[in-house]
Amino acid sequence: MICDTSSLETMLDYIRWGASCFATQGLYFGHGTDNALDESVALVLHALKLRHDLPHMYLQSRLTKAEREAIEALFKRRIMERVPAPYLTNQVMFAGYSFKVDDRALVPRSPIAELIEKRFQPWIQPQPEKVTRILDMCTGSGCIGIACAHMFPNATVDLVDISPQALELAWENITQHGLENRVHKIKSDLFKAVDKNRYDIIISNPPYVSTGEMQVLPKEYQHEPSLGLEAGSDGLDIVVPLLRLAPPYLKPDGIMVVEVGLSADALQERYPQVPFLWLDFERGGEGVLLLTAAQLSQYQLFFREDG
Numbered sequence: 001m002i003c004d005t006s007s008l009e010t011m012l013d014y015i016r017w018g019a020s021c022f023a024t025q026g027l028y029f030g031h032g033t034d035n036a037l038d039e040s041v042a043l044v045l046h047a048l049k050l051r052h053d054l055p056h057m058y059l060q061s062r063l064t065k066a067e068r069e070a071i072e073a074l075f076k077r078r079i080m081e082r083v084p085a086p087y088l089t090n091q092v093m094f095a096g097y098s099f100k101v102d103d104r105a106l107v108p109r110s111p112i113a114e115l116i117e118k119r120f121q122p123w124i125q126p127q128p129e130k131v132t133r134i135l136d137m138c139t140g141s142g143c144i145g146i147a148c149a150h151m152f153p154n155a156t157v158d159l160v161d162i163s164p165q166a167l168e169l170a171w172e173n174i175t176q177h178g179l180e181n182r183v184h185k186i187k188s189d190l191f192k193a194v195d196k197n198r199y200d201i202i203i204s205n206p207p208y209v210s211t212g213e214m215q216v217l218p219k220e221y222q223h224e225p226s227l228g229l230e231a232g233s234d235g236l237d238i239v240v241p242l243l244r245l246a247p248p249y250l251k252p253d254g255i256m257v258v259e260v261g262l263s264a265d266a267l268q269e270r271y272p273q274v275p276f277l278w279l280d281f282e283r284g285g286e287g288v289l290l291l292t293a294a295q296l297s298q299y300q301l302f303f304r305e306d307g
């Protein structure tokens with residue numbers, strides 16, 4: 001191990017030590033947590049198979065040799081291999097729900113979670129009960145679509161991805177959430193294999209990292225499937241076809257929400273005529289656009305000319 005652990009005895013010792021080690025080793029935090037202490041807590045609790053609501057008095061418990069070794073093994077992988085913490089615990093919280101996660105799909109972390117928790121208010125009117133069809137395009141682990149299914153109990157939700165591995169994981173999450181009856185997975189290259197359903201909401205966190213950005217991403221991202229990240233020279237290789245192809249799949253009063261991250265400037269520069277609404281998030285995050293079905297139809301001309 002990188003540091004001397006011989007004087008550590010309790011859970012608290014390990015949590016504190018892990019946080020200090022992570023902070024000094026230049027790790028990147030951005031896969032479900034944003035700081036060293038939260039990651040240390042998550043890994044220690046996972047190694048000991050304890051819940052996050054563990055009463056604080058137990059933090060003083062002394063650990064067995066096997067327990068110390070289990071914690072150190074996880075810390076070692078986090079530090080030496082730069083594996084994102086959720087790939088070590090195989091669990092992540094998104095929009096208040098627990099999801100299984102592994103390297104078949106990206107670690108869920110989209111700011112769109114906040115929008116889902118608010119049931120897309122004020123953009124979806126008047127009642128959530130009226131929402132009957134939702135499409136989560138580029139679903140990965142299924143987190144966005146499954147969280148939507150919880151928030152819109154009358155909705156059928158389609159989860160689309162081109163990756164069979166991601167869809168396997170999405171299916172495991174669908175069954176873990178007991179939503180087999182109204183959440184379906186579809187293997188498709190964007191809309192190619194999607195029936196011409198009319199959706200109330202199309203939501204997508206597609207790949208949007210430009211080739212240049214890919215070169216400078218922290219090492220943690222190398223553990224994620226590049227299919228979920230990389231999207232050409234300006235990061236718009238998937239986003240633009242999505243905007244072009246979406247109109248026939250939306251109800252007349254439907255909305256489309258797409259995360260484009262740091263490629264927002266490139267998109268806005270390419271289509272200065274299109275009034276993208278860039279959403280604000282209380283918990284942070286940016287680069288998420290919203291267009292109504294009417295706007296998408298009105299500005300199709302620009303997306304068509306482009307492609």
Ligand SMILES: C[S@@+](CC[C@H](N)C(=O)[O-])C[C@H]1O[C@@H](n2cnc3c(N)ncnc32)[C@H](O)[C@@H]1O
Nearest residue numbers: 108138139140161162163189190205206207228
């Ligand atoms: C950024 S990840 C998002 C995963 C998930 N929505 C989330 O927020 O955690 C993008 C996903 O898009 C999928 N993808 C890439 N190209 C695609 C395409 N042409 N059609 C459908 N899915 C695609 C990838 O397999 C990956 O799972």
